Amino acid sequence: MPDVVVVLVRLLPLIVNSRVSLRRKPIKQRIITAIIVLPVVLFLTLAVPGAFFVSVVTMVAAVALWELYSMVMLPQRWLLKYFAIVFGALQLPLLVYYPELFILVMAILFIGFAIYFLFNYQEIHTVVAEFAEVVLGWLYVPLLLTTMVLLHELPLGKQWVLLVLIMTMACDSCAYFVGSAWGKRRLYPAISPKKSVEGALGGLLGAVIVALSAHLWLLPATGWVDCLMVGIFAAVFGQLGDLFESMIKRNADIKDSGTIFPGHGGMLDRIDSLLFSFPAVYAYVYLTTVMFN
16 A cells, blocks of 8 residues: 555656646655655554554654754753753653653653743743743653554554554645645645645545545454544644644744755654644544443
């Protein structure tokens, strides 16, 4: 199935060529990066032990936190940024392996950083905003990414994680090409001027098609309705996650969170949709297959 997705990504520019002139260099960079990264992601999702998977996701959280704090924190707060990244990233394995200690550790961290700002603020009128930036990173990245690990540990969890990744890729690709070809009505110009309603609907359709096809090749025991709902949740919440990160970048007046992935931007740019889609899909799968059987 991943090969099919890559082929579709290659063919879509040809399909819409009569309607739009696409910039080939960024598209070429996107495809090359995807071809390199995709096998690694598949291996990490399907083949590695659970503890190693948690370690990889923790490192992803650390890189994303670095990019986020680089956008929102003052440069002179570099020492604070390092501490916030380390303590923030370690919250993920703590929540997975020692959930009973999570609240206690979070309370200690909150009080510790509160005391730091109490005696090390630079402007009294901005100290609350600076403190909120630290907490934002903790809630936004490691807490939401934890649901990826929790989903991975459910029955058929590896398949569910793989499905979310492919649905998100399909949603992003379809939204990009459909929006480039037929996008006329702006979706949210104040946050992301280039996104269109048509592109969002194209992304929704792409994710739903992948989700429904998963009933045939990945999750045959899962009903059509459940696959449909998962596809809708992944597309809707994934695009909301994309918009949320766009809001942060627009506030910081930057285009990309980083440059780690040529043609795709930074780590946070790559996982912004996943940060919202994984909690939504995990909630649905957990409620329907575990809590209510």
